[in-house]
Amino acid sequence: MDLALSLSGSSPQNAVLLAGGVVVSLVLFYRWALPKPIPGIPYNKESVNSIFGDASSMVAHTSKTQEMFDWMVQQNVKLKSPIIQLFVRPFGKPWVVIADFRETQDIMVRRTKEFDRSIFFSEISGKITPSSHFSMRTDAGFRKHRRWIQGLMGLGFLHDTAAPRIYEAGLDLLQLWEQKSRIAKGHPFTAAEDIYRTAMDAIWAIVFGADPDNNVTKAQLRLYATIKSIELNNDLDTEAELPAAPFPAAVQSVLTLTDSVSTSIKSPVPKLAHWRLRQTATMKKAYKDKDVFLQEEIQKALNRVTGKKANEKLITCAIDDMIQREMLLAEKEKREPEVLSSGMSDEILGFIMGGHDTTATAITWGLKNLSDFQDVQSKLRDELHAHHAEAVAEKRLPTFQEINTTTVHYRDAVIEEILRCSNTEYGGIRTAMVDADVLGYRIPKGTEVFLMGNGPSIFSPEFEIDDSLRTPSGIESKDKIGVWKHKGMAEFDPERWMVEDKATGQKVFDPSAGPLLTFGLGERGCYGRRMAYVEMKLLITMIVWNFHLHKCPEALSTNAAIDKMTHVPQQCFVRPVKLLR
Ligand code: HEM
Known part of the structure; x- marks a missing residue:
């Protein structure tokens, strides 16, 4: 008998058959949807009994703390293994998490054919810069885009274009803090937004050239010039809450887009989470505004580049350098230039976002460290004075050239330690990209591998791993980078970077x-690292030279963070007092 015909009848027997069929299908679906562990790699045993795997535990943690990556590495510690797997994406493949620096270094630096740039960031930030090289595998498209920004980390560009723009932004920050300190009258105030504004002014001017209309610190300064005083609590340990000037549309669009990642990064369904965000009026406006300003800026740069006379040196900002490079490449390759392509605008936006958020976040952690560790701050100031004796004698701030070209070992150690502890x-x-063997386990092709720098090897003792489990190249490079002493690994201590020069x-x-x-690390490590160091050197020197950052009350100095595009401190307060020269 035809089964469909029989089921269409309404006898109790048929109803039971139908219900049984549904139950069997649901059971089969449930079993299919349960996490499928990669053989051998340790995992949380209870997680394979739920289709949500580890996602519920991760979401519970992120909802409570706003952090995610600390939870991931805690699972390595809990499972006592440098390599584990987590089931975070329902119906998706497991993530492999590695918390061992030597193995990570081997993968990132030497096993680049087996492991390439992940699609994780494209998923969480999908439609912000889909054609930037950050989202690409290391292929011909990646190399083409890389050529556009090739000149921007050269010493000439960094010293002649980037450093003066950063210094100018730093001078505005110093003025801003004089104003804020005047109004705050010894109360601590939040400094995070000041640093994000300074870093935005710096990268904006590096990319587009001086642009007073979009200078967000100067807008803040104009606002404070109109404020004589504000209402303050009698308790000097309470925060002075100061108003903020609104951001111009173009800058606001970059900030809104950057911030949108904070929602998708912690979601088990990031594409959907970001898609939902993109339906809001704020996000639609942000996309529109960034398209308009990028097209305008590219057109202006194109006019500058094509309008310049032969032999005229005109590169004053990144966008001119990128466009000129693409014009020359197109001419050499006998093709149309891709100056007005989405690839070019995504590359420009990616450069701004990559350069802004990261450096600002690192500096905000730095301000917290310097305020908490007064001995480090004093030693750093003494070292800076000793190395810039002429500026001390002339009672002035060192110039950007002096800061940029003087080696101050302790300052570099402080910066490196800020970067380490900032995460x-x-x-x-x-x-x-292929089935690959790591630490004795086979990782199947297509698996996402998280290489953690926020746990064992960096902040707690490394796992003991037999060398027989490592690759020959991993064994060979054993002593290229030192190992941190186990005592006090998690503490902020710049001295760990200072070693005795035998000579x-x-x-x-x-x-x-x-x-x-x-x-x-490796070919896909940070492309902007050199610029980040220039910026940190300049801004940290300028701040410590001009202000004593007093310790803030404990209630305003927690180390809690929020995982967004970067790992941002929840609190960054300062109590700066201007130093007399
Ligand atoms: C403290 C500041 C910074 C930190 C902590 C940082 C961190 C990172 C990290 C972790 C990556 C991915 C590396 C990997 O997967 O191995 C990256 C990539 C990148 N960063 Fe940075 N970054 C900083 C500053 C900058 C600056 C100032 C720029 C440019 C102005 C920049 C541009 C880039 C670019 C273009 C990439 C993509 C490289 C690629 O896909 O091959 N970064 N950065």
Whole structure:
């Protein structure tokens, strides 16, 4: 008999058959949807009994703390293994999480054919810069885009274009804090937004050239010039709440787009979470505004580049350099230039977002460290004075050239330690491009591999791993980077980067003293690392030279963070007092 015909009848027997069929289908679906562990790699045993896997535990943690990456590495510690798997995406493949610096270094630096840039960030930020090289595998498209920004990390561009723009933004910050300190009358005030504004002014001017209409610190200064005083609590340990000037549309669009990632990054269904955000009026406006301003800026740059006379040197900002480079490449390759392409505008926006959020976040952590560790702040100021004796004698701030070209070992150690402790980025992610063996386990092709720089090896003792489980290249490179002493690994201590120079007996900064993963590593490590150091050198020197950052009350100095595009401190208060020269 035809089954459909029989089921269409309404006898109790048929109803039972139908219900049984539904139950069997649901059971089969449930069993299909349960997490499928990769053989051998440790995991939370209870997680394979639910289709949500580890997602419920992760969401519970992120809802409580606003952080996610600390939870991931805690699972390595809990499972006592440098390599584990987590089931975070319902119906998706497991994530492999590795918390061992030597293995991470091997994967990022030497096993680049087996592990390439992950699609994780494209998923969480999908439609913001889909054609930027950040989202690409290391292929021909990636190399083409890289050529556009090739000139921007050269010493010439960094010293002649980037450094003066950062210094100018820093001078505005110093003025802003004089104004804020005047109004706050000794109360602490939040500094995070000031630093994000300064970093935005710096990168904006580096990319587009000086742009007073979009200078967001100067807008803040104009606002404070009109404020004589504000209402303050009698308790000097309470926050002085100061108003903020609104951002111009173009800058606001970049900030809104950057911030949108904070929702999708912690969602088990990031594409859907970001899609929902994109339906809001705020996000629609942000997309529209950024398209308008980018097209306008590209057109202006194109006019500048094509209008310049032969042999005229005109590169004053990143966008001109990028466009000129693409015009020359197109001419050489006998094709139309792709100056007005979505690839070019995504590359420009990606450069601004990559350069702004990261450096600002690292500096906000730095301000917290310097306020909490008064001895480090004093030693840093003494070292800066000793190395810029002429500026001290002339009672002035060192120039950007002086700061940029003077080696101050202790300052470099302080910056490296700020970067290490900030966890601005927790490490990196790669996709296994083939079935690959790691630490004795086979990771199947297509698996997302999280390489953690926020746990064992960096902040707690490394796992003991037999060398027989490592690759020959991993064994060979064993001593290239030092190992942190186990005592006090999690503490902020710049001295860990200072080692004795055998020839002179002096203590000098050693960037290989121990592991650091904040910039990632290898060919797909941070492209802007050199610019980040220039910015941190300049801004930290300028701040410490001009102000004593007094300790803030404990209630305003927690180390809690929020995982967004970067690992942002929830509190960044300062109590700066201007130093007389
Ligand atoms: C403290 C500041 C910074 C931190 C902590 C940081 C961190 C990172 C990290 C972790 C990555 C991914 C690395 C990997 O997967 O191995 C990355 C990539 C990148 N960063 Fe940075 N970054 C900083 C500053 C900058 C600056 C100033 C720029 C440019 C103005 C920049 C541009 C880029 C670019 C273009 C990439 C993509 C590289 C690629 O896909 O190959 N970054 N950064």
